[in-house]
Amino acid sequence: MYNVLLTGSTGFVGQHLIPHLKGDYVLNYINRSGNEGPNQHIAKIDADSNYTKALKEINVIIHCAARVHIMDENSANxxxxxxxxxxxxxxxxxxQAAQAGVKRFIFISTIKVNGESTTGRTPFNEQENAPEDPYGISKAExxxxxxxxxxxxxxxIVIIRPPLVYGEGVKANFASLMRLVNKGFPLPFRAINKNKRSLVSVYNLVDLIKVCVEHPNAANxxxxxxxxxxxxxxxxxxLMAKVQGKSNLALPVPPALFSLVGAMLGKKQVVDRLIGSLQVDITYTKNTLNWAPPYSVEDGFKLSAKIK
Incomplete structure (x- = not known):
């Protein structure tokens, strides 16, 4: 049986991974806080920490821990x-993992390594690398x-680049939008119907990560x-309205008006994410791993509707 070390187990993806890994693998954790134990190791992810104890007899690492993308970044550097x-x-x-003899290191990266938008172009593929913001640059490096x-x-080395990850317990914009739809607010998005966004439910992402633990074709x-x-x-x-049994009260406000308001308020990037496209091509993932997402997007939205 594989000994798997998971970082970021208290995060959104990590919390969903745990029940799917337990039973199939001996599961160990690195967390920033908590109680030290036989399978629980307290350490920061930084340039100086020593992970010797945590890496003992580990076969595979799933590295989810990260400093995540922050919309309103206010750090000086x-x-x-x-x-x-x-x-x-x-x-x-x-x-340290390589020195300890770990066989495989699975790195949960981000689609931001590819860039910010596919508006007016083909979907991103796994060979592209053109990050624009500090988060994407740090992951690309x-x-x-x-x-x-x-x-x-x-x-x-196995690298997985997800776009927006959603599911039960997700926070930020996806959760806010789901709640607004549930409350019956007439959102001005009906006319934003020409863009395309790729999403991944945490349920499909967890399934893909689990495949990558052992699949021979996942290496490097x-x-x-x-x-x-x-x-x-x-x-x-x-779809958010449908899975929550609500009427879709969205209003047909032209996308050009969003662009105008965004330019006036200095929120062009926010508007671009709303009216622009960000698509990914997972053909290589499916063919290489003989994998297909087991959950439909509607399944994912239904499960996400449990958001409190």
């Missing part, structure tokens, strides 16, 4: 803070260093993840 955890911390853990480490040491590969069913903003709101 955000790129340094992202790098401290996402790049330097990841490389420190991976270097970590990917490059991990692949180089893998070539040098023989430890297998980069995979994109999605539900394989892209939605416009209007379709997203319509």
């Amino acid at each position: 955000p790129i340094d803070e992202f790098r401290a955890v996402n790049t330097k911390g990841t490389l420190n853990l991976a270097t 970590a990917e490059q260093k991990l692949l180089a480490l893998g070539q040098k040491t023989g430890m297998e 590969q980069v995979f994109l993840a999605s539900d394989d069913h892209d939605l416009s903003t209007a379709e997203m709101v319509q």
Whole structure:
């Protein structure tokens, strides 16, 4: 039986992973806080921490811990803070893992490594690398260093780049939008029906991660993840209404008006995420791993509707 070390187990993805890994694997954890125990190790993900105890007899690491993307970043040096955890911390853990004989290191990266938008172009693929913000840059740098480490040491590297991850317990914009639809607010999104966004439910992402623990074809590969069913903003709101048994009261406000208001308020990036496209092509993921998302996008939205 594999001994698996999970970082970020208290995070959104980590919490959903745990019940799917328990029973099939001996599960160990690295967390920033809590109680130290036989399978629970307290340590920060940084350039200096020693992970010797946590890495003992570990076969596979699933590295979910990260300094996550922050919409209203107010740090004086955000790129340094992202790098401290996402790049330097990841490389420190991976270097010690290789020295300890860990066979495979699974890195949960982000589609932001590819870029911010596919408006007016084809969907992203796994070979592209054009990050624009500090979070994406720090993850891209970590990917490059991990692949180089893998070539040098023989430890297998698996990189997964998800777009927006949603599901029960998710927070931020997805949860807010779901609640607004549930309360019957007439949202002005009906006319935003030409864009396309790729999403991935945490249920499909967890399934993909679990496949990558042992699949021989996953070694030293980069995979994109999605539900394989892209939605416009209007379709997203319509589906949120459907799964919650609500009427879709969205109003047909022209996308051009959003662009105008966004420019006036200095919120162009926010508006671009609302009316623009971000699509990923998971053909390579499906073919390489003989995998398909087991949950439909409607399944994912139904499960997400349990958001408190």
